[in-house]
Amino acid sequence: MDRRMFLSRGLALGCSIAASPLITPMAFASAPWDNRLVVILLRGAMDGLDVIRPVGDPAFADLRPGLTAEAPHHALDGFFAMHDGLSALLPLWQAGEMSFVHAVSTPYRDRRSHFDGQDLLEAGIAGLDEGLRDGWLNRMLATVPGLESEIAFAVGRERMLILSGDAPVSSWAPNTRLELSPATERLLEYVQHSDPLFRDASADAIAIAAEVAAGGEMMGERVGRGNSVTMAQFAASRLVGDTRIASFSISGWDTHNRQHRGLPGRLGELSDTILTLKANLGDVWDKTTVVCMTEFGRTARQNGSDGTDHGTGGAMLLAGGAVRGGRVISDWPGLEEGDLYDRRDLMPTRDVRAHAGWLMRGLFGLSTGTIEGAVFPGMEMGTDPGLLL
Amino acid sequence: MTFDPILAEIRFGTGLSPRFPLPGQVDDLLIRLSSPDAAGSEMPIPPYSDVTPSSSELRKATADVRNAETEAAREEAVALRKILQDQARRIRHDGLTATLMRAVRSPDGMRERLTAFWADHFTVRARGGVTRHLVGPFVEEAIRPNLTGRFSDLLVAVTTHPMMGYYLDQHRSIGPNSRMGLNNGLGLNENLARELLELHTVGVKGPYSQADVRQLAELLTGLYWRPDRGLVFRTRAAEPGPEQVLGRSYGGEEESLDAIVDVLHDLALHPATARHLATKLVVHFVSDTPDPDLVDAVAAVYLQSGGRLLATYEALLQHPAAWAPERRKVKKPLDFMQSAMRALDVDPASVRDLGGRQMRAWFYEHLRRMGQEWERPLSPEGWPEEPEAWVTPQALAGRIDWSMQVPQHLVEPLPDPRDFLVAAFGPEPPEEVAFAARAAEGRREGIGLVLASAAFQRR
Known part of the structure; x- marks a missing residue:
């Protein structure tokens, strides 16, 4: 692959900044870490109980007979089984490069709104009353002085609250194109200079365009099709360079109806996305953790239209060479009616943020105090779930 | 902070037009809103109930293909289905061009803004190919006739509509x-x-x-x-x-x-609804950090008037905080295209008969790049309001690219950029944009710079 493809966005930005008297050039420092973290947000509320099925729980079979009958699964450990839609990832499971965390959620309860649930997941705060300001990955970056924006990439057209905030980060969407003459480029900088929002976005847009022009179309391996595979390709192209954190989202998990028909396609695309990351990361895969999170789980019982409604407890998926895989990590609450949250949803037994906190501690060496104070204020990390090798 | 005719068109309408006189006072905006929907009749979008093909006709056409017993019958069914699918696609294209051209050719830009506001408040999204062309007709049937009446009528029309x-x-x-x-x-x-x-x-x-x-x-x-x-x-x-x-x-x-x-x-008529709607209106038109007094005023009139929307808009427009000179909002991508085409005074004939390839290249694809795929919002929450959600590097690249590349296909010849400044901003264009328009390498670049500027995209 052409080395120029990896031309640092920071460098490209540096060139355009050097040409502009309006912005002070910044110093570039290399990343303080070698480990990589990819956070994939599964928007729409993935049904953890269908994806990682607690077939060993005696109450499970009666809760969702239709869903379980319509799609096969693969036994994992005698208690849990994995939905057939993820079968392309079985080799990762067998190689110890994939694990699941079950019966977890954010602190969000009762309203079961996608929008609030996603906001809370990305903001990493205990409640929306605290007000949305920034995302937890950004706050984590802000605790480390001297990072440049190349350290983290928000990938895709969608706004990623999880990476928004005071710490500088980069963003890029596939298919961005911009052809301007040098003179027009300078005039464009001039018309935006008094509006910081437009000024910065314009400068970044010009830098990206220059880089795409230099590197040509993105290359690299693809496993399968789909927009998130393209995002995974791009994320990998950054992560083998100076980028340490990437985040993007995959939508379409809101399976109110005929879940057995909708969910396999989503799981297939998620599998392709993870396999595309692995294929393009090469040796870096060994230092990589991919974590897939969703805003909440879905109802324990199937609904009247062969689907499931918004629930509470859900599941996370972890993959990567840095993961201690082959395990489903859970303090299982049980599925008898009295065990359920609100007599309808899987009871969350741990906060997803605790797991995210332990990942950041293990991958980036952040102290428990920093995580509990600055990244997830007021949260207690609790005992080490041992997610990493 | 008082009524300003230029700000009125930019903040509450679809931008300035060389074709129409500026409003003289708030009443002029309200009179336009309470007049018959001239733009709607001149540039029609069929209401949902009148659309051919309907979703059931399309569904039946697909079933006929599946159930055909002979090869000849199958070919006939496929051909028939293709005709219906082409008709449906044309309806969707025409809906987009009518939405753009109503904003260009109507003196009443606020009606177009309110249509978009309530269509977003009551976001629907097509679930599958047989209803994709019916989003615009839903808005035309359930929302547009109810813009200035009671909110309860709008709410009932939308909630009982099959699309929702x-x-x-x-x-x-x-x-x-x-x-x-x-x-x-x-x-x-x-x-x-x-x-x-x-x-x-x-x-x-x-x-x-x-x-x-x-x-x-x-x-x-x-x-x-x-x-x-x-x-x-x-x-x-x-x-x-x-x-x-x-x-x-x-x-x-x-x-x-x-x-x-x-x-x-x-x-x-619940007080919480009054507050919710008032806040949304103020956030949409004025600022993401709404003046509490303005929200209170709008919510109070909403409740006192029994949820009458025209009175509610009047409360918004009569309040000094609505005329704060600082332009804190950013036009959403469709608003941006509408106001650009309005300032350019694009002739309806130049977009009326565009083919699918041009529609895709000049409108659909650019809306997608700018982050607002046509009639495809991500969730029932609709499109985001915050400028930060729209002014990202990749989305702004889409706006810049559209500004530079597309106007030349819509207006022949392009106007002199120095004259266009007045069309876009009025008699006192911002100094930096005026400089760029004069210094540009050519007409295309000059027009592009005016449209791509922060000053044009804010309201």
């Missing part, structure tokens, strides 16, 4: 103790009930609980639509017995649509 019902799964929600529920083991789907409270009326901060969602979902059972007859009340799916929503009891005798209309009327 199908989008939020209402047709699949069956009362568990209804005849259908008991006989077939079917149950509730809470989706419409939840969004009605969370998004459409009292808002997510409103005084409701999961129990209210559940009760409202039970109350809504029975709401159903048939391809031939439209809205029907399906008694055998309706949950029997009264339901309690926000402390009031509904239904209980014979199940009927009346109880559903009652709860919608009560929700429409």
Whole structure:
């Protein structure tokens, strides 16, 4: 692959900044870490109980007979089984490069709104009353002085609250194109200079365009099709360079109806996305953790239209060479009616943020105090779930 | 901070036009809004009920292909389906061009803004190919005729419309103790009930609980639509017995649509709804950090007037805070295109007969790059309001690219950029944009720089 493809966005930005008297050039420092973290947000509320099925729980079979009958699964450990839609990832499971965390959620309860649930997941705060300001990955970056924006990439057209905030980060969407003459480029900088929002976005847009022009179309391996595979390709192209954190989202998990028909396609695309990351990361895969999170789980019982409604407890998926895989990590609450949250949803037994906190501690060496104070204020990390090798 | 005719067109309308005189006062805006919908009749979008092909015609055409018994019959069915699909695609194209051109050729830009505002408040999204061309016709039928009347009428029109019902799964929600529920083991789907409270009326901060969602979902059972007859009340799916929503009891005798209309009327006039709608209007038109006094004023008039929307808009427009000179909002991508084409005074003939390839290259694809794929919002919450959501490097690259590349195809020849400054900004264009327009390498670049500037994209 052409080395120029990896031309640092920071460098490209540096060139355009050097040409502009309006912005002070910044110093570039290399990343303080070698480990990589990819956070994939599964928007729409993935049904953890269908994806990682607690077939060993005696109450499970009666809760969702239709869903379980319509799609096969693969036994994992005698208690849990994995939905057939993820079968392309079985080799990762067998190689110890994939694990699941079950019966977890954010602190969000009762309203079961996608929008609030996603906001809370990305903001990493205990409640929306605290007000949305920034995302937890950004706050984590802000605790480390001297990072440049190349350290983290928000990938895709969608706004990623999880990476928004005071710490500088980069963003890029596939298919961005911009052809301007040098003179027009300078005039464009001039018309935006008094509006910081437009000024910065314009400068970044010009830098990206220059880089795409230099590197040509993105290359690299693809496993399968789909927009998130393209995002995974791009994320990998950054992560083998100076980028340490990437985040993007995959939508379409809101399976109110005929879940057995909708969910396999989503799981297939998620599998392709993870396999595309692995294929393009090469040796870096060994230092990589991919974590897939969703805003909440879905109802324990199937609904009247062969689907499931918004629930509470859900599941996370972890993959990567840095993961201690082959395990489903859970303090299982049980599925008898009295065990359920609100007599309808899987009871969350741990906060997803605790797991995210332990990942950041293990991958980036952040102290428990920093995580509990600055990244997830007021949260207690609790005992080490041992997610990493 | 008082009425400003240029700001009126930019902030509350679809931008300046060389074609129409500026409003002289707030009343002029209100008079336009209460006049007949001239732009709607001159540049029609068919209402949902009149659209050919309907979703059931398209569904039948697909079934005919599947069920064809001979190869010849199959070929005929495929050809027939293709004709219908082409018609549907044309309706979607025409809906986009009418939406753009109404903004260019109407003196009443605020009507277009309000149509978009309420269409976003009541976001629907097509679920599959057979309804993709029906989003615009839904807006035309349920929303546009109800822009200036009572909010309750708008709410009832939208909630009982098949497009909303199908989008939020209402047709699949069956009362568990209804005849259908008991006989077939079917149950509730809470989706419409939840969004009605969370998004459409009292808002997510409103005084409701999961129990209210559940009760409202039970109350809504029975709401159903048939391809031939439209809205029907399906008694055998309706949950029997009264339901309690926000402390009031509904239904209980014979199940009927009346109880559903009652709860919608009560929700429409709930103080939390007044606050939710007032905040949304102020955030949409003025600022993401709304002046509390302005919100209070709008919410108060909304309640006093019994939810009359024209009076509510008047309260917004009469308040000094609505005319704060700082332009804190950013035009959304479609608004941006509309106002650019309005300033350019694009001739309807130049977009009327565009083919699919050009429509894709100049409009659909650019809207997608700018982050606002046509009629494809991500969620029932609709499009985001914050400027930061729209002014990202990749989305702004889309706006810059459109500004530089597309106007030359819409206006022949392009105007002199120095003259265009006045069309875009009025007699006092911002100094830096005027400089760029004069210094540009050519007309195309000059027009592009004016349109791509922060000053043009803010309102």
